[in-house]
Amino acid sequence: MIDDNEMTHPLLNQTQDDNVSSSIIMDSLNDFLRSHNIARNQGYRFNKISIDNFLIRVYNYYNGKGFYCIILNSLLHLVGLFFLVFYSIFLLVCVDYTILFETHDIYDAINLHGFRKLSPFFTLCLVVFTITWISEFFKFIFSFKSLLEIRRFYLEKLKIGDLYIKTIEWNKVVDKIIKFDRREGLIYDIDNHLDVHNILCRIMRKDNFFIAMIDHKILNNRIWLPFMGKRNFLSGSLEWNIHKCIYNFIFDNNSQIQSYITNNNINMEQLSKELEKRFKIMAWINFIFFPFIILFQLAYFFFRFFEEIKEHSLITMRNYTKYARWQFKEYNELPHLFEMRLNLGYKSADEYVKNFPQPILVIISRFIIFILSSFIAVLTCLTLYDEKILFYPLTKNRTVLWYVGIFGIIIGICRSCSFGNYVFEPIKKIKAMAVYTHYYPDKWKGKEYTYSTYESFLELFTYKIYIIFDEIISVILTPYILYFNFSPQSYEIIKFFTNNIVYDDNIGYHCSFSDEKNLELSISGTEQVDYLGSTKLRKSFLNYKHNYNTNLSNPSINEKYNSILDSVDEDNSVIKLGLSMLFLESQYQKEDVTIL
Numbered sequence: 024m025i026d027d028n029e030m031t032h033p034l035l036n037q038t039q040d041d042n043v044s045s046s047i048i049m050d051s052l053n054d055f056l057r058s059h060n061i062a063r064n065q066g067y068r069f070n071k072i073s074i075d076n077f078l079i080r081v082y083n084y085y086n087g088k089g090f091y092c093i094i095l096n097s098l099l100h101l102v103g104l105f106f107l108v109f110y111s112i113f114l115l116v117c118v119d120y121t122i123l124f125e126t127h128d129i130y131d132a133i134n135l136h137g138f139r140k141l142s143p144f145f146t147l148c149l150v151v152f153t154i155t156w157i158s159e160f161f162k163f164i165f166s167f168k169s170l171l172e173i174r175r176f177y178l179e180k181l182k183i184g185d186l187y188i189k190t191i192e193w194n195k196v197v198d199k200i201i202k203f204d205r206r207e208g209l210i211y212d213i214d215n216h217l218d219v220h221n222i223l224c225r226i227m228r229k230d231n232f233f234i235a236m237i238d239h240k241i242l243n244n245r246i247w248l249p250f251m252g253k254r255n256f257l258s259g260s261l262e263w264n265i266h267k268c269i270y271n272f273i274f275d276n277n278s279q280i281q282s283y284i285t286n287n288n289i290n291m292e293q294l295s296k297e298l299e300k301r302f303k304i305m306a307w308i309n310f311i312f313f314p315f316i317i318l319f320q321l322a323y324f325f326f327r328f329f330e331e332i333k334e335h336s337l338i339t340m341r342n343y344t345k346y347a348r349w350q351f352k353e354y355n356e357l358p359h360l361f362e363m364r365l366n367l368g369y370k371s372a373d374e375y376v377k378n379f380p381q382p383i384l385v386i387i388s389r390f391i392i393f394i395l396s397s398f399i400a401v402l403t404c405l406t407l408y409d410e411k412i413l414f415y416p417l418t419k420n421r422t423v424l425w426y427v428g429i430f431g432i433i434i435g436i437c438r439s440c441s442f443g444n445y446v447f448e449p450i451k452k453i454k455a456m457a458v459y460t461h462y463y464p465d466k467w468k469g470k471e472y473t474y475s476t477y478e479s480f481l482e483l484f485t486y487k488i489y490i491i492f493d494e495i496i497s498v499i500l501t502p503y504i505l506y507f508n509f510s511p512q513s514y515e516i517i518k519f520f521t522n523n524i525v526y527d528d529n530i531g532y533h534c535s536f537s538d539e540k541n542l543e544l545s546i547s548g549t550e551q552v553d554y555l556g557s558t559k560l561r562k563s564f565l566n567y568k569h570n571y572n573t574n575l576s577n578p579s580i581n582e583k584y585n586s587i588l589d590s591v592d593e594d595n596s597v598i599k600l601g602l603s604m605l606f607l608e609s610q611y612q613k614e615d616v617t618i619l
Contacts, residue, residue: 089174107323112145112149116138116145117135148314151312180207193360197222197571227355232523235519237350241516243512255482256497257349258497284524291514299511302513305505317495345493353566354563356567371458376477395430398426449472450471450472453480466479536563541560
């Protein structure tokens with residue numbers, strides 16, 4: 024995503040998932056870069072306020088894999104968005120399905136004049152889409168110059184080329200930024216130079232607050248859903264609305280906290296009323312645009328995941344929910360590092376779930392597989408003798424080929440329910456998962472083999488089809504949650520921000536949970552940070568120290584950290600980090616240290 028100050032709605036980001044190569048676009052960009060001499064800045068100098076957005080763009084450039092990948096992704100996003108809307112309207116208004124099913128001639132069924140006779144609803148849809156697409160296009164155009172500046176910064180100042188950026192580790196990029204800052208100075212109005220913690224806090228200033236709100240359950244997003252019961256609900260659409268309501272109110276365009284939040288004479292009642300009004304306005308906006316959003320959602324998910332539905336992976340595969348992801352994420356942890364450890368732990372999470380087969384379901388599934396496989400075996404043998412049998416109608420309007428396809432899908436789903444022959448070892452699997460997710464609550468300990476723990480884990484690790492279902496029903500639930508759940512909480516949200524802001528001369532106002540002093544104190548087990556929720560702090564500290572290998576200001580804390588790592592005999596560094604966290608929590612429990 025090129026625009027760093029505005030979070031794009033998930034609906035507009037969805038078409039960016041498909042990776043398509045285009046040599047024409049690449050050649051054109053190369054010609055442009057060779058033939059145009061972009062005006063050079065007289066150096067890279069920022070004040071301590073404006074440096075945030077620059078560092079965010081630097082990270083987004085790295086995470087987007089460089090100039091060409093970001094440009095290609097953005098261009099194809101615009102093309103994909105255009106295709107999705109016009110193709111959907113074409114299928115709805117330009118195809119006469121009565122003629123198609125009667126004559127089976129697709130050319131006779133297509134009538135392009137349908138675009139001229141759009142109903143008022145589809146005309147309004149087209150107008151809304153056109154405005155949205157034009158705004159996305161101009162956003163891309165206006166961000167192009169900024170992207171070129173970041174590219175030049177990587178090439179000239181950091182000496183990182185377009186090919187190298189695809190493989191270099193982020194901590195190496197950070198080292199180069201720090202060296203450049205010490206050599207030439209990126210910030211001109213502070214005495215001290217940038218360091219690792221300074222850079223991370225600036226990039227993650229907003230996300231750290233969201234992680235804290237999820238960890239301390241500030242947002243009332245627990246609702247009842249049919250077939251799923253009561254659970255914490257968070258979709259991409261709801262998250263986008265939270266950012267629009269809260270962060271656009273709390274933070275300014277430079278990603279700094281607004282002065283009326285940090286002011287000593289803060290008027291809590293007035294601010295809470297303003298935030299409450301924002302929640303209600305966004306609820307009404309979502310409600311008004313509900314018909315357009317739901318159509319877009321249904322069209323996108325149908326085209327995007329049809330192949331997975333056909334291969335039944337969408338129905339049988341699981342993934343972490345969006346709420347679980349924010350629950351697992353640690354302070355100052357950048358997205359690419361977080362996704363890496365989640366992916367490493369996916370296999371263990373899936374194997375833990377498969378340790379709890381449903382015996383009745385397995386018996387029924389195996390019986391269905393036996394019956395349907397018998398039919399397919401006979402039909403296959405007949406088609407080997409005469410392939411025309413495939414197209415014979417087995418029942419009215421349904422051929423043998425149709426039944427073979429349906430039977431194959433049902434067999435695939437049933438096979439996934441049988442789980443095969445797994446050794447029952449849930450304790451081992453859930454701890455292996457916790458090594459990577461760094462999530463192992465007390466309520467699971469000693470109960471890993473029980474169905475209560477299993478069901479609790481399923482709230483975090485559910486079927487992909489349920490996650491997509493969440494995104495679709497969020498169109499209905501988002502207005503309700505914003506209006507009835509979040510708006511009454513406005514005072515508590517403002518209070519949470521004001522109570523958990525700390526000031527640093529080099530960083531400015533930022534989240535107290537991500538502050539370096541609190542992170543270091545969390546490892547010492549002192550009561551000073553117990554109120555902050557030291558479990559998350561300790562894990563965040565270990566993760567930070569592991570990823571960047573920085574020297575700590577307190578020698579005793581540094582010594583304790585090294586002793587934790589030395590106590591774990593494991594070669595793999597990522598596994599060693601996770602095991603260290605489990606070891607650390609067990610040590611704190613033995614020492615009777617309060618963990619919130």
